[in-house]
Amino acid sequence: MLSLLLLLPLLGGLTFFVLPSKLSSPTYRIVALVISGLVLAWTAVVGQQFNLSQASSQLTENLDWLANLGLNYRLGVDGLSLPLIFLNSFLTVIAIFASPLEINRPRLYYSLILLLNAGVAGAFLADNLLLFFLFYEVELIPLYLLIAIWGGARRNYAATKFLIYTALSGVLILSGFLGLAWLTGSLNFDYDPLMAQALPVVSQCILLGFILVGLGIKIPLVPFHTWLPDAHVEASTPISVLLAGVLLKLGTYGLIRYGVQLFPQAWHLLAPYLATWAVVSVLYGSLMAIAQKDMKKMVAYSSIGHMGFVLLACAAATPLSLLAAILQMVSHGLISALLFLLVGVVYAKTKSRDIETLRGLLNPERGLPLIGTLMVAGVMASGGIPGMVGFVAEFMVFRSSFPVFPVQTLLTMVGTGLTAVYFLLLVNRVFFGRLTLELANLPPVSARERWPGVILAILIIILGLQPNLLIQWSQNTDSLLTAFHTAPQALLTSLPR
Incomplete structure (x- = not known):
């Protein structure tokens, strides 16, 4: 079942190269929507087969591949990976639907998006360290091309910068995995959350350091964040959706899977420093967002701050x-x-993202009233207003982290207040006030531009009012801490917190 989550987008992406080249761009878009819709439907089938009461990896698949190298085709899904698989499949549909009807080189464009979906899904499902690394690197190629070909004026610079940073990230992660195999004397890279416990804590800390820096580039965390604003500004809107919505999650997913679970003793030792790192990322990202004049760059810096919340929760390492x-x-x-x-x-409607020049877009007659309303909803969700999924997530992060790291948690809570500051600046300046003559009578918003935002806003509210619809898939998080439960208690209690 899990292999189909990889084969459907992979074969679908390759299908575009056998389709007639004379088909119109909207036709290719429809084909891509059908394929991505099938992937989303099959993800729902996998979710239906998922046993909520079972904490361990499910629907596992195992096939010997390059056994001499320790690379085996092992897939599995649990409460950590399943929500992210859903997110990947859903946002791929959204990105394709939001893509322009007429686009240059549509066959290559839609095939790369589907290949990107397959690479990300493979990374989330991999139960072999080298297989994870393989998929982690595979997704780099489609995203690089999607930015370099369909990006903005400085797309080559942004794409190259993204390529260099992400390649370095992969090298560091692979170094950690190879070091683990070398020090344990094992040539088998099949995932085992207990395999690193036999190592001295110093060795664990060194290996974990490589992995943390590698994943910190991907998340990204300060000071490894500089590639993200450039990539977002130059990427097209659908690619920014996939980059922020899915690609960054590979880093935070790796923190839990290959940090918390593989190196429990070292994680306990480094946890206070990781919590402080989270504070730096949250505050820096938030303050930089306040200073931005470009709307897209402001949202990009807000991502840096909000991903710091994930690091704080991971540092606390409780169920x-x-x-x-x-x-x-x-x-x-x-x-x-x-x-x-x-x-x-x-x-697309105003030809500008400048916060200083845009005004009054919430005007009900000549502006963008629906887009303004959705923007207010998105800002409220990002700022943690009750009734939306952002509030539930941030409240749980603070509630669970405060008993472990009270000072760091209080400092990251300042980031929530700063979120309200910079997004209120954006909404107040861009959407309220008098609509200028230059912006009067804007082109109408098409269904392609309208419905993805409406669907996302509805889902954000539904999950905010009924968070158990999401929480139920991951409620057995005790299984993610198996290594902690089996680690030598005398060592754990002697480590500083």
Whole structure:
């Protein structure tokens, strides 16, 4: 069942190269929507087969591949990966639906999006360290091309910068995995959350350091964040949706899977420093967002701040905090996708993203009233207003982290207040006030531009009012802490917190 989550988008992406080249761009878009819809439907089938009461990996698949290298085809899904698989499939449909009807080189464009979906799904499902690394690197190629070919004026610079940073991230992660195999004397890279416990704590800390820096680039965390604003500004709107909504989650997913679970003793030792790192990322991202004049760059810096909440929850490493981390990942994916979609519509209609020049877009007659209303909803969700999924996620992060790291939690809570500051600046300046003559009688918003935002906003509210619809998939987070439960208690109690 899990292999179909990879084969459907992979074969679907390759299908575009055998389709007649004379088909119109809207026809290719319909084909891509059908294929991505099938992937989403099959993800729902996998979710239906998922046993909520079973904490361990489910629907596992195992096939010997390159056994001499330790690379085996092993897939599995649990409460950590399943919500992210749903997010990946859903936002792929949204991104394709939001893509322009007429686009240059449509066959390549839609095939790359589907290949990107397959690569991300493979990384979330991999139960072999080298297989995870393989998929982690595979998704780099489609995203690089999607930015470099269909991006903005500085697309080559942004795409190259993204390529260099992400390639370095992969090298560091692979170094950690190879070091683990070398020090344990094992040539088998099949995932085992207990395999690193035999190592001295110093060795664990060194290996974990490589993985943390590698994943910190992907998330991204300060000071490894500089590639993200450039990539977002130059990427097209659908690609920004996938980048913020899905791609960044590979880093935070890796924190739990290959940090918390693989190196429990080292994680306990480094946890206070990781919580402080989260504070730096949250405050820096929020303050930089306040200083931005470009709407898209503001949303990009807000992502840096909100991903710091995930690091804080992971640092606490309790069942509740890991559940909060998963919820925050999904929440950020939905909210950031909504915000980037709306910024894209504003730019398409006004040809500007400058906060200093745009005014009065909420005008009900000549402005963009629906887009403004959705933007207010997205801003409220990002700011943690009750009744929306952002509030539930952030409240759980703070509630679960405060008993472990009270000072760091209080400092990150300041980031929530700063979120309200910079997004209120955006809404107040861009959507309220008098609509200028230059912006009067804007082109109407099409269904392609309208419905993705409406659907995302509805989902954000539904999950905010009924968070158990999401929490139920990951409620057995005790299984993610198996390594902690089996680690030598004398060592754990002697480590500083």
